[in-house]
Amino acid sequence: MKTGNVEYTAFSGWVDPPSDVLPSLTGDLTCEVAVVGGGIGGMSTALRLAERGQDVVLLEAEFCGHGASSRNAGQLAGAPGGDLQLLDLLYRKKMPGMIRLAEHAAYHVEDLIKKHDIDCDYEQTGNVFAAVSRGQLGRVRRVAKLLRRVGADVELGTSEELGIPRGFLGGMREKIGGIMNPGRFTLGLRRALLRTPARVFEQTKVTDVAHDRGQVVLSTPWGEVRADKVVLATNAYAGEWDITPPRLSVPIWVIEVETEPIDPARLAALGWTSRSGLVTQHNIMENYRLTPRGTIVFGVRRLERGRTYPLPQKAPDPALVEELAGAFATRFPALSDVAVDRAWGGWIAITSSWLPIAGQLDDSTYYSIACNGHGLAQAPYVGSLIADLIVDGERHEDLEELWREEPEFPRPMMMSPLGLRTVWLVDRFNDFVNGSRRNARRGVAP
Numbered sequence: 146m147k148t149g150n151v152e153y154t155a156f157s158g159w160v161d162p163p164s165d166v167l168p169s170l171t172g173d174l175t176c177e178v179a180v181v182g183g184g185i186g187g188m189s190t191a192l193r194l195a196e197r198g199q200d201v202v203l204l205e206a207e208f209c210g211h212g213a214s215s216r217n218a219g220q221l222a223g224a225p226g227g228d229l230q231l232l233d234l235l236y237r238k239k240m241p242g243m244i245r246l247a248e249h250a251a252y253h254v255e256d257l258i259k260k261h262d263i264d265c266d267y268e269q270t271g272n273v274f275a276a277v278s279r280g281q282l283g284r285v286r287r288v289a290k291l292l293r294r295v296g297a298d299v300e301l302g303t304s305e306e307l308g309i310p311r312g313f314l315g316g317m318r319e320k321i322g323g324i325m326n327p328g329r330f331t332l333g334l335r336r337a338l339l340r341t342p343a344r345v346f347e348q349t350k351v352t353d354v355a356h357d358r359g360q361v362v363l364s365t366p367w368g369e370v371r372a373d374k375v376v377l378a379t380n381a382y383a384g385e386w387d388i389t390p391p392r393l394s395v396p397i398w399v400i401e402v403e404t405e406p407i408d409p410a411r412l413a414a415l416g417w418t419s420r421s422g423l424v425t426q427h428n429i430m431e432n433y434r435l436t437p438r439g440t441i442v443f444g445v446r447r448l449e450r451g452r453t454y455p456l457p458q459k460a461p462d463p464a465l466v467e468e469l470a471g472a473f474a475t476r477f478p479a480l481s482d483v484a485v486d487r488a489w490g491g492w493i494a495i496t497s498s499w500l501p502i503a504g505q506l507d508d509s510t511y512y513s514i515a516c517n518g519h520g521l522a523q524a525p526y527v528g529s530l531i532a533d534l535i536v537d538g539e540r541h542e543d544l545e546e547l548w549r550e551e552p553e554f555p556r557p558m559m560m561s562p563l564g565l566r567t568v569w570l571v572d573r574f575n576d577f578v579n580g581s582r583r584n585a586r587r588g589v590a591p
């Protein structure tokens with residue numbers, strides 16, 4: 146695969162930043178609810194609050210959609226993130242609720258797209274847990290069994306049966322969800338928010354959160370917001386503040402890469418008739434998906450831990466793009482001559498439990514980390530549930546599932562740079578063994 150002329154961008158390959166970035170807050174103001182962070186989580190919270198008649202202010206450091214929301218792979222998942230077998234082992238009682246939450250979250254985003262008429266190329270294709278080895282096929286079958294046990298609607302099959310490329314051995318389709326252009330979804334949500342009476346300030350970084358006389362006081366460089374309640378929706382960036390509970394989440398950098406446009410006949414020859422997004426069953430997944438512009442977007446495979454705040458705004462490391470291109474050529478041998486056109490990355494938040502979480506730091510401060518790489522569905526849903534909680538004073542049963550009474554979190558496992566490197570090495574060792582077996586079957590010398 147050719148990686149000579151890659152456009153490395155520090156934003157997203159899906160869309161350009163909005164041309165009408167709003168001015169910073171200058172001066173002081175008061176409101177009922179302030180939302181900090183204008184990703185799909187924060188914007189959905191503010192949108193719902195405004196729709197429900199609250200006087201809401203949203204403060205965003207750059208522009209709404211600047212974070213992971215515009216940068217992700219656009220695979221709207223109907224199942225939770227993480228290793229589902231491990232989650233089932235650790236939190237068996239919680240699994241039915243987590244699956245229900247994930248499914249409702251995907252439906253919620255589909256409803257948002259319809260309600261606000263967001264043109265984001267959404268295709269209701271489901272997503273496939275795709276196996277690249279017999280070991281991964283076994284894993285997929287076990288995951289399918291546990292998902293069926295808790296009532297999820299999944300379909301097991303060979304690559305032909307699932308309509309996925311023949312380079313994969315088969316897999317399991319989670320039927321709910323699909324693929325979209327996440328940049329256009331995010332900017333569509335921004336437009337919907339800007340049509341409400343919510344007051345939105347971009348280029349307004351919140352530098353401190355304090356309490357004074359029963360109100361929350363948010364400091365920004367040129368003004369102060371006093372609110373009765375505040376929702377912190379800053380995702381991976383949350384660790385910047387002292388008020389963030391220790392170990393709430395770990396910021397992790399992941400990347401996506403897009404091919405050049407591929408000849409339609411060559412794409413058709415792949416047998417990818419379902420157009421479902423794919424995630425492999427490595428410990429650190431690879432994801433692959435088609436786009437309406439005749440390209441394939443693919444990524445992740447390596448997780449890089451952020452070490453210092455503020456998190457840097459950066460473009461992908463060319464060495465990782467090379468590595469992902471190598472993986473692409475293995476999964477799609479017929480396209481190994483295709484070039485990479487662009488690459489970008491973003492920060493996600495991984496919780497120590499690998500479960501989405503939400504809670505209150507005190508009577509007036511709400512937070513949520515509904516991500517673990519699956520926030521495209523879950524962040525907007527949890528955001529709107531928090532908005533409803535603020536208005537109604539009651540927690541929806543789905544919010545109850547991830548609610549933390551005490552903001553205390555254990556140290557995350559395997560999330561140190563060494564731990565992440567070890568997990569990556571295990572994946573590469575398994576790939577090597579599987580590659581050797583495949584070659585032996587084909588009679589190719591090692």
Ligand SMILES: Cc1cc2nc3c(=O)[nH]c(=O)nc-3n(C[C@H](O)[C@H](O)[C@H](O)COP(=O)(O)OP(=O)(O)OC[C@H]3O[C@@H](n4cnc5c(N)ncnc54)[C@H](O)[C@@H]3O)c2cc1C
Nearest residue numbers: 182184185186206212213214217218220351491519520521
């Ligand atoms: C490369 C990549 C691929 C992914 N693929 C998928 C996928 O296919 N499917 C899926 O479900 N999920 C995926 N995700 C995860 C998904 O994008 C996130 O879970 C989701 O976007 C989180 O939304 P959010 O609103 O919580 O956070 P973000 O979009 O990160 O928004 C947080 C916002 O807060 C702002 N902010 C931070 N600090 C401050 C401050 N002090 N003051 C004011 N504003 C502040 C930031 O500028 C940012 O705009 C992926 C993520 C990445 C990076």
